[in-house]
Each structure stands twice: as structure tokens, then as C-alpha cells.
Amino acid sequence: MVTGGTSGSPEWTPDSWRRRPILQQPEYPDAAALERTLDELRRLPPLVTSWEILDLREQLAEAASGRRFVLQGGDCAERLDGCTSARITNALKVLLQMSLVLVVGAKRPVTRIGRFAGQYAKPRSEEYETRGGVRLPSYRGDIVNRAEFTPEARTPDPQLLLRGYERAALTLNFIRALVKGGFADLHHPEYFDLDWVRHSPLAEEYHRMAATIRDALRFTENVLGVRAGESDRIDFFTAHEALHLGYESAQTRRVPRRPGWFNLSTHFPWAGLRTNQPDGAHIEYLRGIENPVGVKVGAPVARDQVARWLDILDPLRAPGRLSLIHRFGAHRIAEELPRLIENVRAEGGKVVWICDAMHGNTQLTAGGVKTRRFEDIRSEVEQAFDIHREMGQMLGGVHVEMTGENVTECIGGARGLSEEDLTRAYDSELDPRLNYEQSLELAFLIARKMQNGAVGR
Numbered sequence: 001m002v003t004g005g006t007s008g009s010p011e012w013t014p015d016s017w018r019r020r021p022i023l024q025q026p027e028y029p030d031a032a033a034l035e036r037t038l039d040e041l042r043r044l045p046p047l048v049t050s051w052e053i054l055d056l057r058e059q060l061a062e063a064a065s066g067r068r069f070v071l072q073g074g075d076c077a078e079r080l081d082g083c084t085s086a087r088i089t090n091a092l093k094v095l096l097q098m099s100l101v102l103v104v105g106a107k108r109p110v111t112r113i114g115r116f117a118g119q120y121a122k123p124r125s126e127e128y129e130t131r132g133g134v135r136l137p138s139y140r141g142d143i144v145n146r147a148e149f150t151p152e153a154r155t156p157d158p159q160l161l162l163r164g165y166e167r168a169a170l171t172l173n174f175i176r177a178l179v180k181g182g183f184a185d186l187h188h189p190e191y192f193d194l195d196w197v198r199h200s201p202l203a204e205e206y207h208r209m210a211a212t213i214r215d216a217l218r219f220t221e222n223v224l225g226v227r228a229g230e231s232d233r234i235d236f237f238t239a240h241e242a243l244h245l246g247y248e249s250a251q252t253r254r255v256p257r258r259p260g261w262f263n264l265s266t267h268f269p270w271a272g273l274r275t276n277q278p279d280g281a282h283i284e285y286l287r288g289i290e291n292p293v294g295v296k297v298g299a300p301v302a303r304d305q306v307a308r309w310l311d312i313l314d315p316l317r318a319p320g321r322l323s324l325i326h327r328f329g330a331h332r333i334a335e336e337l338p339r340l341i342e343n344v345r346a347e348g349g350k351v352v353w354i355c356d357a358m359h360g361n362t363q364l365t366a367g368g369v370k371t372r373r374f375e376d377i378r379s380e381v382e383q384a385f386d387i388h389r390e391m392g393q394m395l396g397g398v399h400v401e402m403t404g405e406n407v408t409e410c411i412g413g414a415r416g417l418s419e420e421d422l423t424r425a426y427d428s429e430l431d432p433r434l435n436y437e438q439s440l441e442l443a444f445l446i447a448r449k450m451q452n453g454a455v456g457r
């Protein structure tokens with residue numbers, strides 16, 4: 001059995017983070033109401049189980065040693081009203097299809113982790129937002145307050161924690177049902193929407209990859225008699241940023257017959273860039289749970305800080321326990337990543353390396369719209385593969401913000417979305433996401449990169 005972290009450590013409790021400096025937490029006007037809500041959350045049943053968590057941890061251990069690839073993706077921020085049948089199905093569809101494309105390139109199993117069923121709390125660079133001389137608290141995600149610019153909407157409301165928790169449960173309930181049956185067809189390339197492919201100079205190659213997937217599926221179904229989707233092997237794990245520590249710790253429990261504490265609101269919680277300080281509350285919280293945990297890294301970090309993260313979060317250097325999700329941006333990754341890799345190695349780290357190709361590539365258009373260029377995202381992922389390979393190891397996975405919907409938030413891709421297109425279907429309250437086609441295209445490009453890399457570029 002996998003054990004790790006420091007859950008046995010006497011000074012850690014699900015609430016020991018309260019003694020540490022904490023950033024990015026909402027200010028609730030009524031502290032007693034918040035405590036009552038957290039008490040209610042403590043009594044509600046968990047969303048995930050300890051055995052699923054340990055299963056993911058084992059899969060991540062394989063990713064750490066290059067025997068698996070991780071696809072982590074989903075919305076920047078889930079919305080309470082986004083909990084609909086169509087959105088959930090579309091999100092699963094795009095993740096599943098991307099993962100099949102990646103299998104072709106990686107020639108390894110792919111683990112799917114959705115940024116869903118709990119990705120509701122957001123860090124913000126500004127505490128307040130001012131519009132027309134009016135200053136209100138920033139929107140911090142649907143589990144904290146609401147996006148409309150009114151004092152009522154922006155006041156943090158503890159009840160939203162319960163609404164988020166319930167939506168997470170509804171989302172997961174539907175996902176589990178879909179995975180169990182009725183979802184298998186989405187595997188088949190016939191169900192891929194590949195209309196965009198003809199706009200790409202790589203169209204032929206993409207069609208070849210799709211044909212490879214089709215043949216492999218036919219083989220398993222007709223020859224081996226395993227109907228894809230009937231087996232329990234298609235799993236989806238959940239992940240979210242462990243930002244609202246009241247919410248996270250209320251769902252942190254012991255389970256019968258297993259040592260340690262588990263965050264049972266998600267399989268894979270991570271600390272975001274703004275809350276990853278080794279001395280801070282968020283790292284203290286992550287230290288004591290048995291879940292695999294992630295840390296976003298996006299700024300230059302000295303060896304000393306790398307050592308602190310590893311000693312605090314992964315003192316046993318257990319593969320699968322810690323993932324470092326780097327997000328330097330296409331223009332900085334070449335300068336920053338090699339040093340990070342060297343420092344982790346020097347400290348004996350056996351982490352899963354995941355490239356978040358989104359958050360270092362956000363920019364504003366001249367008109368003030370937040371966007372990302374498909375080319376930057378592609379460039380960062382490709383550089384990540386090269387840098388890891390040049391340093392004698394493997395990139396273990398990618399982290400993307402994407403949606404199964406036909407939005408226009410990122411520029412570029414085979415269809416060549418332009419700045420003007422951004423006004424057409426811009427649906428994100430926060431970061432711009434790849435749409436369905438751009439997500440699939442990125443998967444094809446990554447698969448291609450993995451294939452070409454294997455024979456020496």
C-alpha cells in the first residue's frame with residue numbers, strides 16, 4: 001500500500017493550516033454563519049473514496065517513471081449554472097477523445113483527470129474591483145460570491161459552499177453513470193467532430209491517427225470481445241485547486257482500515273501559484289493528506305524552496321505523491337525549466353512533471369480582452385517535451401484549460417480564430433479556454449510530438 005506525506009506527524013490536523021499565514025481567502029461578514037456551514041459540510045457524505053484516491057496515486061507513480069501519461073483538463077472555473085447534462089457530457093467527450101489521441105502518441109496508458117466537480121474557488125490578483133468609482137470585492141468563484149457587479153452578489157456567502165458541494169456531487173453522479181454505460185460510443189472516431197481538420201496542413205496525418213484509433217478499437221472489440229466502455233477501465237479522476245481551505249478541511253477525513261487523512265472532496269488537489277509558499281497555509285494543509293497533490297510553479301525558485309516543498313510534501317520521495325505543474329509561458333520555459341529540473345533532481349525528487357501550457361500564456365488584446373494564442377500553448381508544450389527529454393527524463397503529462405463547447409476565447413488553431421472572433425462566443429468569466437476543436441488539435445499535435453520525439457525528432 002502507498003503511504004507518504006507526513007500524515008502521522010503529530011502537529012498536523014485538518015485545521016493546522018489555521019496557524020499559518022494565509023492568502024486568497026474571502027472575508028465573510030458573518031463568521032458564525034461560515035462555521036455553521038462548514039459544520040454541515042463536515043456531516044455530508046464524501047464525493048470520492050480513499051481507494052479511488054490511492055488508485056490515482058499509483059497511476060501517478062507510473063507517470064513519474066514514464067510508464068503513463070496524464071491529461072489534466074477542464075474549465076478555469078466551473079460555474080454553478082454550468083452543471084448541465086450537455087456541458088458535463090461535452091467535457092467528458094473532449095477529455096476522452098483527447099486521451100485516445102494521446103495514447104497513439106504516447107504508446108502508454110493515459111490517465112484522465114478533470115478540472116471538475118469542485119473547481120469553484122479562484123485566486124485573484126486584486127482583492128477589490130473598481131468600476132465607475134464603485135469598489136467591490138473581486139469575484140472569487142461561484143463557491144464564494146457571484147460575478148455580477150453588485151454589493152449583494154460580491155459579498156461572500158457561506159451558503160454557496162454548500163451549493164458548490166452539491167453541484168460537485170451532481171456532476172460526479174452523472175459522470176459515474178456515464179462512465180458505467182452509454183458513453184462508449186464517444187470513443188469511436190466516427191463521433192469525433194473532425195470538420196476543422198481540413199483547415200490544417202496536417203490533415204492527412206490527423207486522419208491517419210484517427211484511423212489508428214479506429215483500428216485499435218475494432219481490434220479490441222471484434223477480436224478480443226471487449227466492448228470499449230463496458231470495462232471499468234475508463235476512469236475519470238477529479239481535481240481542483242485546493243484554495244478555500246475551510247471547504248477542503250471540512251471534507252478531510254479518516255476512513256476505516258486505512259491510515260492517514262484523505263481529502264474526500266477530490267482525488268487530486270493542487271496548490272496554485274499564488275498560494276504555493278512553503279510556509280503558507282495551503283502547503284501546510286496539503287502536507288497531511290494521503291491524496292496525491294500538485295504544486296503549480298511559475299516563477300524562478302531557488303534550490304532551497306524546492307527542498308522545502310519536497311521535504312514538507314514528499315519527505316519519502318514517493319513517486320506519485322507530488323506533481324509539479326510548471327506554467328512558465330512559451331517565452332520563459334526554456335530559461336526556467338532546466339533549473340527547476342536540476343534542483344528537483346539534486347533534492348532526490350521523484351515527481352510527476354506536468355506542463356500547464358495555459359497560465360503563462362495569458363495576454364490582453366488591444367481591446368482589453370483576456371486571451372491566449374494557440375501557437376504559444378503549442379510552443380510551450382513542445383518545448384516542455386524537448387527540455388525534459390534533453391535532460392534525460394520524460395514529461396509526465398499536460399494540464400489544459402478547455403471546454404467541450406464551441407467557444408471563441410483563445411486565438412488561432414486550424415480554423416484561425418482571430419481577435420475579432422473573441423466577441424462571438426466568449427463565455428469565460430476568468431481565463432480563456434481552448435474550445436472543442438482547439439483541444440483536439442492540441443492533442444493531435446502533442447501525439448505527433450511524442451511520436452516524432454521517440455525516433456529522435
Ligand code: PEP
Pocket residue numbers: 076123241271272273274296298327359431
Ligand atoms: C488556474 O489553474 O486556474 C490558476 C489560477 O493557475 P495558477 O495558479 O497557475 O495561476
Ligand code: CO
Pocket residue numbers: 076077359401430431
Ligand atoms: Co485558469
